[in-house]
Amino acid sequence: MSRKTLLYGMVGGDRNAFIGGVHRVAIHFEGTAFLAAGCFNPDPAANKECGEFYQLENDRIYADYKEMAEKESKRADKIDFVTIATPNFLHYEVAKKFLECGIHVLCEKPLCFEVNQAEELKKIAEERGLFFAVNYSYSGNAMVKEARELVENGTIGEVINVNAEYLQEWLIDDIGAGDQTMNKLSVWRKDPKVAGISNCVGDIGTHIEHTVSYITGLKVKRVAAVLDHFGQPLDLNANILVEFNNGAHGVFCSSQVCVGHMNGLVVRIFGTKGAIEWVQENPNILYVTLKGQPTKVYNRGMAYVTERTASVSRIPSGHPEGLYEAFANIYRVFINVILKKINGEPLTKYDYDFPSVDDGITGVRFVHAAVESSNRDGAWVKLEDVD
Ligand SMILES: NC(=O)c1ccc[n+]([C@@H]2O[C@H](COP(=O)([O-])OP(=O)(O)OC[C@H]3O[C@@H](n4cnc5c(N)ncnc54)[C@H](O)[C@@H]3O)[C@@H](O)[C@H]2O)c1
The missing domain is CATH 3.40.50.720 (NAD(P)-binding Rossmann-like Domain)
Incomplete structure (x- = not known):
């Protein structure tokens, strides 16, 4: 059975x-x-x-x-x-x-x-x-999948520029004088023995890298980075210029000291025919602008989204889905692929639609390249294995 x-x-x-x-x-x-x-x-x-x-x-x-x-x-x-x-x-x-x-x-x-x-x-x-x-969790969001479908089917043309950020404020007290104003969870992120060679790039910069790569299908080929430590052992703020394997460039900004921002992951992809923008704090919509036309707002759960996006929507449009559903979408695929293997069923392309160990390797390479670049005064550093 x-x-x-x-x-x-x-x-x-x-x-x-x-x-x-x-x-x-x-x-x-x-x-x-x-x-x-x-x-x-x-x-x-x-x-x-x-x-x-x-x-x-x-x-x-x-x-x-x-x-x-x-x-x-x-x-x-x-x-x-x-x-x-x-x-x-x-x-x-x-x-x-x-x-x-x-x-x-x-x-x-x-x-x-x-x-x-x-x-x-x-x-x-x-x-x-x-x-x-x-667990690059944002790739589980329905409208991130819609963005990926739109890039894949050529709606915005060839990708020529990316502008993406992940801004938080929770470590601002560490670099300013005065009252402690922030709720602090998981302060181990500031300790190199526990977090690794980077705090800000490792913790949230890697989410930018993966979400952009998932949507565009592009790989970061090299980076020129400036990381700010503000006297702390690890980085709290990072401005990273990136070059992708198709020759396009982009900017990734991640920070834990941007007052007014909590989990501000914003991804803007610019193509030869149009642009898309996804905002994590309002994740059920996707902005799509075609050259010469007004911006359209796509809503999760509507009939016009692709079959793929529709298949990962759980509740009707207008009822917000968020972080929990994004995780659940990753688990749905991951659990299903294990069950299929156990049951000897054939696997299809969508059975592998979860962030993989290869994505994990890329993330580690990205962190090392960003830290090395910053240590070398922002020099370009290549991610090994990306041509
Ligand atoms: N994908 C995402 O969106 C996302 C979001 C937050 C955190 N994370 C990642 O999740 C991981 C955990 O982060 P967190 O914020 O939940 O940390 P946390 O400090 O809140 O929780 C860490 C947990 O690990 C346990 N732990 C520590 N040492 C252990 C040991 N030797 N054996 C068993 N358990 C042990 C602690 O008891 C605690 O339950 C980190 O790697 C972080 O980068 C990912």
Whole structure:
């Protein structure tokens, strides 16, 4: 009999964490995968309390992720995939362990610290025939998919320029005098041992890079970057000139010190025949302007969007879909492809429409190139492997 549902485990994502809860809710949108095991917190007591709250069986609440991977892999009812929602420094070792134990992986971004680590993870996944997703979540938004379809079908012509930004304000207190005014979550992002060689580019610049690449199908070939640290160990502000593999140029600005901005991811793609603009904080609409014509506002859920976009809309237009649905759309594809593989069903192009380990590798290369460029006074630095 064919399998209809999966079991999954989670590493990270305790009750106080930011993103783990978004993953769990998003997975439940589909009703096709259920939490069966976890290691949520490095403190054993807090971990146990959390696992009990999530109603896991006692022997599937693990104090250590290595023990979890090993014991789960030996169970008849083992978890099929693991979600990794820990701070960045753990991604590589946790992902490697679960892959080696034969378990599919969905890992948070940025994938890991070093390019060779990212490539090693890809190699292990390929050798074992495992799926590996890296959670560049904005590519799950319906209107981001509509933008991709419009570029792919030539509506805006050849892409000649990109202007994209991801602006936040939450670290402004770190560089200014006076009162502490911001709510601060996850300050580990400022610590190089936990976050890696970059804070701002790694955390949100990589979202720009992936969202633009997903929509346009272009790859960033080289970057000229200036990163501002304002006396902190890692960058809080980045202005990056990029060159794509079709010769077009663009500007990516990411910042955590832009007062008045929260999760201001805005992507503007300019082509020879028109332009599109998507704004993450108003994600159900897409602005499309054809040369010489007034700007059209496309709404998610309407009859005129492409079949692909319609297929990932969950509720009628006018009821907002957002971050949770974007995550759920990634999980829908990821869970489905695992089920199809288990059931021996043939795979099609859309079965791979989730951000992959290759996207994760590109993200790590992008971070390294931006940091190196900034260290060399904004010199152009090539991303290896992009021609
Ligand atoms: N895709 C997105 O849109 C998005 C958004 C936010 C965060 N993220 C990524 O998600 C990851 C987590 O970020 P966050 O903001 O949720 O962090 P967080 O600090 O809120 O949560 C981290 C979790 O990891 C757990 N943890 C730490 N060490 C552990 C260990 N040794 N074993 C088991 N669990 C451990 C903590 O207990 C906590 O539950 C980061 O890599 C971040 O870049 C992605």
